[in-house]
Amino acid sequence: MARDRTKRSASRVAASLPNANRTTVGIWIPRQPSPGDIVLPVVGVGASELVDLTSIFFDLQVAHMAASDAAQPVVDAGELFARRASMEAAIIAYARCFTHGQGDHGRRPRPLDGFVTDLEPALQECHSRVLRLRHKAIAHHVAAESSQIGTVVFSLSIAGHDATLRDIHVQLETEIHDSRLMETLEELARILCGRLGAHIDECRRRLFALATQNPPDLVRALKEGRAWQLPSSGGC
Numbered sequence: 001m002a003r004d005r006t007k008r009s010a011s012r013v014a015a016s017l018p019n020a021n022r023t024t025v026g027i028w029i030p031r032q033p034s035p036g037d038i039v040l041p042v043v044g045v046g047a048s049e050l051v052d053l054t055s056i057f058f059d060l061q062v063a064h065m066a067a068s069d070a071a072q073p074v075v076d077a078g079e080l081f082a083r084r085a086s087m088e089a090a091i092i093a094y095a096r097c098f099t100h101g102q103g104d105h106g107r108r109p110r111p112l113d114g115f116v117t118d119l120e121p122a123l124q125e126c127h128s129r130v131l132r133l134r135h136k137a138i139a140h141h142v143a144a145e146s147s148q149i150g151t152v153v154f155s156l157s158i159a160g161h162d163a164t165l166r167d168i169h170v171q172l173e174t175e176i177h178d179s180r181l182m183e184t185l186e187e188l189a190r191i192l193c194g195r196l197g198a199h200i201d202e203c204r205r206r207l208f209a210l211a212t213q214n215p216p217d218l219v220r221a222l223k224e225g226r227a228w229q230l231p232s233s234g235g236c
Contacts, residue, residue: 064193090189095139115196130181153171203236
């Protein structure tokens with residue numbers, strides 16, 4: 001069921017691409033309003049929270065897709081750097097879901113914290129490792145945690161008792177690709193997409209119920225050309 005939800009949400013992202021000349025991508029939950037619908041903007045704390053939740057959902061989608069790409073087999077050495085780029089994108093997007101940051105209205109919420117605690121051990125270990133990689137190797141460089149090994153050497157030639165320095169060289173080796181980790185992260189992001197999607201749906205239903213309690217106010221807002229203000233109790 002969760003996999004179906006992820007596939008549906010992914011198709012919504014694709015369906016809302018504006019055109020080839022734009023650099024933006026849109027996501028609608030559950031779907032974009034029909035062309036003939038009258039649209040009334042909604043503002044308030046609850047609306048801002050809903051936007052923030054959808055932003056996290058979008059980050060999970062990016063993490064899922066990037067991890068899927070990073071988990072693909074490497075055919076030649078040139079693809080290693082592309083796989084590494086996808087791996088870093090997956091880690092950054094996933095970890096962003098677990099940092100507060102600045103949301104649409106104050107600090108961005110962290111609803112996913114409560115969705116991780118009951119996952120199976122392998123998924124929890126993947127979660128912990130991804131966050132550790134983000135903090136120690138991807139977003140920030142901590143040499144002891146980065147899996148990088150650096151070496152500096154001279155090249156020289158020797159003739160009898162004389163040595164002639166030819167050049168100085170630096171080599172850096174690093175773990176560039178971990179397909180097994182990315183396969184697990186792909187599954188983890190898929191599961192969390194399903195759980196967060198259910199949470200967003202519940203929030204939408206709650207805000208929708210508040211609006212149905214006062215239809216005349218909706219009509220007034222529409223006639224006055226203003227957004228409808230959610231009551232102070234309208235939070236996610």
